[in-house]
Structures are given as C-alpha cells and as structure tokens.
Amino acid sequence: MRDIHGYYLRLALRSVARTPWISALMVLAIGLGIGACITTLTVYHLLSGDPLPQKSSRIFYPQVDPETSTFVRRDPPDLMDYTSAVDLWKSERADRQAVMTNSPLKILPTGAGTTAFDAPSLETTHDFFPMFDVPFQYGGPWSVADDTARAQVAVISKSLNDRLFGGGNSVGHMLPLAHGAVRIVGVLKHWRPAPMFFEVLAGRYSHGDTSGFYVKAPQVYLPFFTGMQLNAGHFQVFTCWKIPTDTVNLENQPCDWVSLWVQLDTAAKAQAYHRYLVDYSDQQRALGRFTHPTNVRLMDLMQWLAYNRVVPSDVHMQTILAWAFLAICLVNVAGLLLTKLLRRSSEYGVRRALGASRKAIFAQCLWEALVIGLLGGLLGLLLAVAGLWMVRQQPVAYADLAQPDPRMLALTVGLALLASVAFGLWPAWRASRISPAQQIKAP
Amino acid sequence: MSVRPILAALRRHKIAAFLIVLEIALAFAIVSNAVYLVIGRLQRVDLPSGIDERNLVLLQLATAGKQNGSVASAQTDLAALRAIPGVESASAINTLPLSSSQWALDYSLRPMRVFSDGVQVPVFFGGPELLQTLGIRVIQGSAFQPSDYSDLSPxxxxxxxxxxxxxLITQAFAQRLWPHASAVGKVMYMGETPVLVVGVVSNIIRPYISADAHDPANCYGVISPFRAGPDLNAWYALRCRPAECARVLKAGAAKLQAMHPTETLNAQESFTHMRQRYFRDDRSMAWLLLSTVIALLGVTAIGIVGLASFWVQQRTRQIGVRRALGARRVDILRYFQTENFLLATAGIVLGCAAAIGINVWLMAHYAVPRLPVIYLPLGALLLWGLGQLAVLGPALRAARVAPTVAMRTA
Known part of the structure; x- marks a missing residue:
C-alpha cells in the first residue's frame, strides 16, 4: 500500500506512452498555456515591483498647488514650482529631503576620435544618495555644503565611468561639459531601479504607454544649483499656468518643473509633515503667492507609483490574455483527458470488479493528469525562458529587465499542479463513477 | 434532419457536450476581442500621415548645450543641404507627424481666460518651405505671405x-471648429489672443496619436508663420525622390557633420523609418495577439476533434444499428455535423455575452473602443466553420461504420 502511488505513477506513464499523440497534444496545450502565463507574470512582477523594498514606506512625494490660474485642478500638479520646492527643501522638516529636476547634458570627451554626446542627467541635492540607498563604487556623494555653494562637482554612473575612464577610479578627474568642466567626486555601482521611480510622473496622462518609466538611471548627477547654472534652458517643464517670460532661467516662472522627495521615518513624522505642508500652503495663500484652495498630498513611494499606473497597459493586457489562453487550454485538455480516460472504461470496469475502490480509480486518473500537467509545466518553463528572451528582443525600455527568475520555477510547479487539478478533477471523477458491471459485459 | 434525436442524445452526454460548448464560448469571447484589438493596432500602423512620407528624410542636431543653433545658422545649413543633388526642397521644422515630440496649444472659438482650456492642438512651423517639403496642400484660402514669417529663439x-x-489649420480641425462654414477669414482664440485663419490645409496627423485610429483629433493641426532653428530642436526635413532618398540622407548627414564638427546628429533617418519606430510596439503587440489567436483556435480545434472522435467511438454500435435500419452514410455524416452545429451555436450565444462583457470591462480599464457589432456574426461564422472542420474527420469515420458492426458487437 505504501508505494501504491508509485504504482499509479507507473501506470500513468505507461498510459501516456501508449497514446503518444493525444498525450503530446495535451502536454503541448498545457505547455503553451503555462509558458505564456509564466512569461507575462514574470514581466508583470518585474514591472510592478518595489524599486526600494527596504524603505519605500518611508519615502514620500509631497505635492502642493502653487498655480494661480482660474483653472483649479482636482489633484495638485505632478511637480512643484521652484520657489515652493526650494522653500520646503530648505525647511529641513523631514529626516531627509532632496529637490530634483532632469535634463540632457552635453559631454565633450577630450582625445582624438571622440565626439560629443548627450547624457541624461539629474540635478539634485546631497540627500538623494543616502535617501535612495544609491550604491557607490568609488568616492561618495557631494557634501551638504556643496549644495548651496554651487560646487562644480558631479557623481557619474558606472556606465559613463566605463565609457569615459575604462571603469577605473575616476574620482578627482574632470568631467568635460559643454559649459565648463566639473570634478568627479563619486562613481556609482550598477544601479537600475525599476521603475526609475524618482522621475515617474504624469502617468495618468500617458494612456497606458508607460514603458518610458523603466529607462535606465541617469548617467550624471549634479548639485541642483550647480546644474541650474550649467545647463540652464534644458530642463523639462511639466506645465506652466501662465505664459512664462523667460524659458531659460525658470526660477521665477509660473511653471511646475521641480520635484521634491522626502524621507519620514515614522508615521507620526509623516503626519506632522503633512500638517506642515498644509501650513505652508495656507501661509503662501496669506502672502498672496498661492491663490488656489489649499490642496496638498503626501503619497508614499508605492502610492505614488500606483497613482501613476506605472505598469504599461500592454503588459496588463498581455497578462490577462495569457490567463485567458491558459483557461482555454485547460478546458480543451480536460475534454481530451475525459475522452482518453473513458476510452479505457472497460479497464476500469475490470479493476473495479477485481476490488479497486472508486477512490483508487480516481487517484489513478488524477495521477495521469498530474503527469501530463508536470510534463506541460516543464515544457512551459522552457517556453517561458524562450518567451523572456523574446521580450528582451523587443524595443522597449524594460527589455533588459526581463530575465528568468528562480521564483519562476516555483511558480511553474505551482501552476502545473493547479492546472492538473483544474483539468483532471472532472475527468477523474467521471472515470471513477463507471459502473463495473456494464463495462465487463461489453467485449 | 430532425434535431430532436440529437438533443436527446446530447442529454445523455452532458459533460462532453458542456465541454464543447464551453470551448467554443471561450474561444469566441477571446478571439473576437483579440482580433478587434489586432485590427485596431493595424489601423493605427496604417494611418496615413498626410505628408509625402516616401519623399522625406530627416536630420536633427543634438539637443543639449547648443549656442549656435539659431534660425540664421539653420538658414545656412538649409542652403548647404539644398545644394545636395536630389534635394527638391528643405525646411527646418519644429515637429513632425509621429515624431513623439509635441508642441501644442489650446485653441477655442471664444477668448479664454483659463490657460489650459479649449482644444489641444499640435502646432507646426518651419518657414515658407514647410508646405512644399512635406507635401501639404492648401485646400481653401491661401498660404502665408513671405513677410508674415518671423524667427523664434529659445x-x-x-x-x-x-x-x-x-x-493655417487642418481640414479636420476646421471641421471641428466650424462644421457648417468655411474657416477661412474666421477668428479663433489662443488664450485671449485672436488668431486669424488664413487657410485650410490637407490633414496631417499629430506627433502623438490616440489609441483609436478613427479619432478625428488625430488630424487636428495648426501651422504658424515662424522659422525655427536647431536650438528649438528643429528637424531638417529634406524632400527627395524616393529612389534618391538613401543617397540624399547619407550626403546630408556627412555635410551637416562637416559643418558642425563638435555637434552630434541626434537623428538621421527616413520618415518611413521614423514611422516604423513609432509603431513598433503596436506591430509587436499585433503579432503577439495574432499568434495567440491562432494558437487558441488550434487548441480549440484539437479539443473538438478529441471529443468528437470519442463520441464516434462510443456510438459505433448505435451508428451500426442506424445503418442497418436503412440510414445512409450521408445521414450519419449529417447527424454529427448538425450536432456540432447545435453545440457551436450554443457556444456562440454564450460567447457573445462573454465577448461583450470582456469588451465592456476592457473599455472601462483600458483605452479600448466599443466592439463593433459586425465582429459577432463574423466570429460566429469563424467558429461554426472551425467546428465543422474539426468534426469532419470524426464524422467521416462514423459514416464509414459498416451496418454489420451492429450485429457483430451486440
């Protein structure tokens, strides 16, 4: 009795071998369904993940409404004007705070045969690096004093360091820019937050086409006020609520273009900060700088990502489609298995007549489903690896993220078992209800 | 062929019958929606841009850190580019259809105090050569006078x-503002600024288009009398004969690089290539959906063949008896075909409801338009056909059952 299930397993394998075509079709259908599901689930999981798992609940994105037009938004704008962002940053009410904006930065490498190129850059303040746990290979962030002193320094990414300095320790070297050189104080290790959360915004205007949120991190990091001088005229403006009088120096313009991120280590501090935002907005209204009703938000990192619907709708759609496909495969395999099992009705009749219980027939049939399901799972795993390879060949920003994942294996086994039960239960139950008398009577 | 005996037989095979109905219903619901999505994507891919795409190559100097990208330098560049043999016309244009970088303003029929009200419309400008270079026709009114143009700088x-x-406004936008009258000579407002419409031009599509290819807003556009330079991210668009475009592009890139040795070329491609780049997500999604549809129909067909073969085998004796009692082969064939037709019909009815349900859900959550009713009968025909095709083999096998089987196995 101990290895009765081993016996069923052998029977199942023999049955699979006896009907190779129909078994192969079943395995193929299950494999296709599982392969599609694992591929899309892996991509979905990678794209919907937490880019800062150790501390995302302590990272917040404050929003205020600084606009003065007659049109009042329901939600505050996705970015702040310069004055509000810098005021809030200077107040240092949070455990850590960093203002930031981004721009393409022209780099002019010296040496023969080199041409100028644009590197995506982030203009931010010291706290950016410790707040987001940015890993350093050489050197470190610039100092807090460098922020306000407009120090001519920069931190560069691993990829830029590889390109310009062959991966060596470039701390102390100069980074040649179009408008003067800056001294490199730090070189990052490989850093690939997905999505690049600190530049996520305006997701709800993107109609689901959000794959741009998964681009690689910037290559150059400049102190915010240094960057203001060096790269004036190249900053991305989210929106202007009045016609700006100057589009190069944006400091005093009626435009939203600076973001502020803060770290608040306890719930009480987060509450206090929210209150502080309300107070700030009320005060600015009293001063006449704000005219809209006070409307502040303080979402944490994951709330901000959800608000911006970061997972592209094509990825959603593919995931849904994969599940629907698996469901159809299961129904069809259930049909095939039913016919396969019932064709052997007389065999079960004989076994029943010889004393096998309904439970035993049921178990035997379920084992057969299990064997097909697991073979399908194996095929599905191979197809998923191939599917992820295909995703990596796609021209999308997140292509490089679609790597096979050890958790895929567990997921496949789980899905294969679930699928076996889903398509095997009914046929097995049906086979176990066969009346022995009727079957042995037939030749 | 009487339907009643078939129904009576089906009542005795509830599970198998139910499975076939379910297979067809699921396939119908998914396939009709997926095919609709594929067609939507393909319609986007095929959307005419309204400009002479095959005659156009593009060059763009890099965006950042420019000091000498003014309109004057653009004029020098354009003069040099026009000297290349094969260039029919050249223009420095702020943005192009499907270029993914949009300059837009809000226009309305009345002065607006609110900045962000009205209809958002992309604005194109690129000096007097723009219309000829892109192949845009003036339909009503006239183009700008040369003296109307002014230079823009950052x-x-x-x-x-x-x-x-x-x-100048596009036909589609003119229709939107003045559906019943000619737009020429009328005034629209950008904020509180009155803007005189001097002419209506043929439609061109936006730098970004919406998910729905039929959205008339895709063709809203305004052309303003400005000249632009590379410091405003202008593209150099060169018009050439299709056969010469590859050579023109190469020569143009080399010339521009020689004139600006420290600048990088951000882009050097044909418009056709830019268009392909714009739609590559749509194309890969269409292929993915299409392969899923094919795999799905294949799996469903296999499922039907399996169940039908099983039935035929199970009823061999019954078939033999019918044959012995005088039923012809064609009667047996018809029996199984009718049976499959009935099951498919039940599946299609169920599937219709599910297809509409899925579409309503997709509409609520994603930018998917309403499923046109025509997809339902087309999907029904497809699945009826698939069912008939799948059942043909097993039914023919059934028809070959000899009458003597009834006696041999009884």
Whole structure:
C-alpha cells in the first residue's frame, strides 16, 4: 500500500506512452498555456515591483498647488514650482529631503576620435544618495555644503565611468561639459531601479504607454544649483499656468518643473509633515503667492507609483490574455483527458470488479493528469525562458529587465499542479463513477 | 434532419457536450476581442500621415548645450543641404507627424481666460518651405505671405509662439471648429489672443496619436508663420525622390557633420523609418495577439476533434444499428455535423455575452473602443466553420461504420 502511488505513477506513464499523440497534444496545450502565463507574470512582477523594498514606506512625494490660474485642478500638479520646492527643501522638516529636476547634458570627451554626446542627467541635492540607498563604487556623494555653494562637482554612473575612464577610479578627474568642466567626486555601482521611480510622473496622462518609466538611471548627477547654472534652458517643464517670460532661467516662472522627495521615518513624522505642508500652503495663500484652495498630498513611494499606473497597459493586457489562453487550454485538455480516460472504461470496469475502490480509480486518473500537467509545466518553463528572451528582443525600455527568475520555477510547479487539478478533477471523477458491471459485459 | 434525436442524445452526454460548448464560448469571447484589438493596432500602423512620407528624410542636431543653433545658422545649413543633388526642397521644422515630440496649444472659438482650456492642438512651423517639403496642400484660402514669417529663439519662444496672429489649420480641425462654414477669414482664440485663419490645409496627423485610429483629433493641426532653428530642436526635413532618398540622407548627414564638427546628429533617418519606430510596439503587440489567436483556435480545434472522435467511438454500435435500419452514410455524416452545429451555436450565444462583457470591462480599464457589432456574426461564422472542420474527420469515420458492426458487437 505504501508505494501504491508509485504504482499509479507507473501506470500513468505507461498510459501516456501508449497514446503518444493525444498525450503530446495535451502536454503541448498545457505547455503553451503555462509558458505564456509564466512569461507575462514574470514581466508583470518585474514591472510592478518595489524599486526600494527596504524603505519605500518611508519615502514620500509631497505635492502642493502653487498655480494661480482660474483653472483649479482636482489633484495638485505632478511637480512643484521652484520657489515652493526650494522653500520646503530648505525647511529641513523631514529626516531627509532632496529637490530634483532632469535634463540632457552635453559631454565633450577630450582625445582624438571622440565626439560629443548627450547624457541624461539629474540635478539634485546631497540627500538623494543616502535617501535612495544609491550604491557607490568609488568616492561618495557631494557634501551638504556643496549644495548651496554651487560646487562644480558631479557623481557619474558606472556606465559613463566605463565609457569615459575604462571603469577605473575616476574620482578627482574632470568631467568635460559643454559649459565648463566639473570634478568627479563619486562613481556609482550598477544601479537600475525599476521603475526609475524618482522621475515617474504624469502617468495618468500617458494612456497606458508607460514603458518610458523603466529607462535606465541617469548617467550624471549634479548639485541642483550647480546644474541650474550649467545647463540652464534644458530642463523639462511639466506645465506652466501662465505664459512664462523667460524659458531659460525658470526660477521665477509660473511653471511646475521641480520635484521634491522626502524621507519620514515614522508615521507620526509623516503626519506632522503633512500638517506642515498644509501650513505652508495656507501661509503662501496669506502672502498672496498661492491663490488656489489649499490642496496638498503626501503619497508614499508605492502610492505614488500606483497613482501613476506605472505598469504599461500592454503588459496588463498581455497578462490577462495569457490567463485567458491558459483557461482555454485547460478546458480543451480536460475534454481530451475525459475522452482518453473513458476510452479505457472497460479497464476500469475490470479493476473495479477485481476490488479497486472508486477512490483508487480516481487517484489513478488524477495521477495521469498530474503527469501530463508536470510534463506541460516543464515544457512551459522552457517556453517561458524562450518567451523572456523574446521580450528582451523587443524595443522597449524594460527589455533588459526581463530575465528568468528562480521564483519562476516555483511558480511553474505551482501552476502545473493547479492546472492538473483544474483539468483532471472532472475527468477523474467521471472515470471513477463507471459502473463495473456494464463495462465487463461489453467485449 | 430532425434535431430532436440529437438533443436527446446530447442529454445523455452532458459533460462532453458542456465541454464543447464551453470551448467554443471561450474561444469566441477571446478571439473576437483579440482580433478587434489586432485590427485596431493595424489601423493605427496604417494611418496615413498626410505628408509625402516616401519623399522625406530627416536630420536633427543634438539637443543639449547648443549656442549656435539659431534660425540664421539653420538658414545656412538649409542652403548647404539644398545644394545636395536630389534635394527638391528643405525646411527646418519644429515637429513632425509621429515624431513623439509635441508642441501644442489650446485653441477655442471664444477668448479664454483659463490657460489650459479649449482644444489641444499640435502646432507646426518651419518657414515658407514647410508646405512644399512635406507635401501639404492648401485646400481653401491661401498660404502665408513671405513677410508674415518671423524667427523664434529659445529666449522669447513662449512670448512669440503664443502670440501668433495668423494660422493655417487642418481640414479636420476646421471641421471641428466650424462644421457648417468655411474657416477661412474666421477668428479663433489662443488664450485671449485672436488668431486669424488664413487657410485650410490637407490633414496631417499629430506627433502623438490616440489609441483609436478613427479619432478625428488625430488630424487636428495648426501651422504658424515662424522659422525655427536647431536650438528649438528643429528637424531638417529634406524632400527627395524616393529612389534618391538613401543617397540624399547619407550626403546630408556627412555635410551637416562637416559643418558642425563638435555637434552630434541626434537623428538621421527616413520618415518611413521614423514611422516604423513609432509603431513598433503596436506591430509587436499585433503579432503577439495574432499568434495567440491562432494558437487558441488550434487548441480549440484539437479539443473538438478529441471529443468528437470519442463520441464516434462510443456510438459505433448505435451508428451500426442506424445503418442497418436503412440510414445512409450521408445521414450519419449529417447527424454529427448538425450536432456540432447545435453545440457551436450554443457556444456562440454564450460567447457573445462573454465577448461583450470582456469588451465592456476592457473599455472601462483600458483605452479600448466599443466592439463593433459586425465582429459577432463574423466570429460566429469563424467558429461554426472551425467546428465543422474539426468534426469532419470524426464524422467521416462514423459514416464509414459498416451496418454489420451492429450485429457483430451486440
């Protein structure tokens, strides 16, 4: 009795071998369904993940409404004007705070045969690096004093360091820019937050086409006020609520273009900060700088990502489609298995007549489903690896993220078992209800 | 062929019958929606841009850190580019259809105090050569006079840009503003600034288009009388004969690089290539959906063949008896075909409801338009056909059952 299930397993394998075509079709259908599901689930999981798992609940994105037009938004704008962002940053009410904006930065490498190129850059303040746990290979962030002193320094990414300095320790070297050189104080290790959360915004205007949120991190990091001088005229403006009088120096313009991120280590501090935002907005209204009703938000990192619907709708759609496909495969395999099992009705009749219980027939049939399901799972795993390879060949920003994942294996086994039960239960139950008398009577 | 005996037989095979109905219903629901999505994507991919795509190559100097990208330098560049043999016309244009970088303003029929009200429309400008280079036709009214044009620079772009007093508008936008009258000579407003419509031009599509290819807003556009330079991210668009475009592009890139040795070329491609780049997500999604549909129909067909073969085998004796009692082969064949037709019909009815349900859900959550009713009968025909095809083999096998089987196995 101990290895009765081993016996069923052998029977199942023999049955699979006896009907190779129909078994192969079943395995193929299950494999296709599982392969599609694992591929899309892996991509979905990678794209919907937490880019800062150790501390995302302590990272917040404050929003205020600084606009003065007659049109009042329901939600505050996705970015702040310069004055509000810098005021809030200077107040240092949070455990850590960093203002930031981004721009393409022209780099002019010296040496023969080199041409100028644009590197995506982030203009931010010291706290950016410790707040987001940015890993350093050489050197470190610039100092807090460098922020306000407009120090001519920069931190560069691993990829830029590889390109310009062959991966060596470039701390102390100069980074040649179009408008003067800056001294490199730090070189990052490989850093690939997905999505690049600190530049996520305006997701709800993107109609689901959000794959741009998964681009690689910037290559150059400049102190915010240094960057203001060096790269004036190249900053991305989210929106202007009045016609700006100057589009190069944006400091005093009626435009939203600076973001502020803060770290608040306890719930009480987060509450206090929210209150502080309300107070700030009320005060600015009293001063006449704000005219809209006070409307502040303080979402944490994951709330901000959800608000911006970061997972592209094509990825959603593919995931849904994969599940629907698996469901159809299961129904069809259930049909095939039913016919396969019932064709052997007389065999079960004989076994029943010889004393096998309904439970035993049921178990035997379920084992057969299990064997097909697991073979399908194996095929599905191979197809998923191939599917992820295909995703990596796609021209999308997140292509490089679609790597096979050890958790895929567990997921496949789980899905294969679930699928076996889903398509095997009914046929097995049906086979176990066969009346022995009727079957042995037939030749 | 009487249907009643078939129904009676089906009542004795509830599970198998139910499975076939379910298979067809699921396939119908998914396939009709997936095919609709594929067609939507393909319609986007095929959307005419309204410009002479095959005659156009593009060059763009890099965006950042430019000091000498003014309109004057653009004029020098364009003069050099026009000297290349095969270039019919050249223009420095702020943005192009499907270029993914949009300059847009809000226009309305009345002065607006609110900045972000009205209809958002992309604004194109690129000097007097723009219309000829892109192949845009003036349908009503006239093009701008040469003296109407002024230069834009990054310093004053916003002030000047929003204060354009004249415009050419596309046919689609003219229809939107004045559906029953000619737009020429009428006034629309950008904020509180009145803008005179001097002419209506043939439709061109936006730098970004919406998910729905039929959205008329895709063809809204305004052309303003400005000249632009590389400091405003202008593209150099060169018009050439299709056969010569590859050579023109190469020569143009080399010339531009020689004139600006420290600048990088951000882009050097044909418009056709830019278009392909714009739609590559749509194309890969269409292929993915299409392969899923094919795999799904294949799996469903296999499922039907399996169940039908099983039935035929189970009823061999019954078939033999019918044959012995005088039923012809064609009667047996018809029996199984009718049976499959009935099951498919039940599946299609169920599937219709599910297809509409899925579509309603997709509409609520994603930018998917309403499923046109025509997809339902087309999907029904497809699945009826698939069912008949799948059942043909097993039914023919059934028809070959000899009458003697009834006696042998009884």
């Amino acid at each position: 310093k004053d772009v916003f002030k000047a840009f929003v204060n354009a007093r004249q415009a």
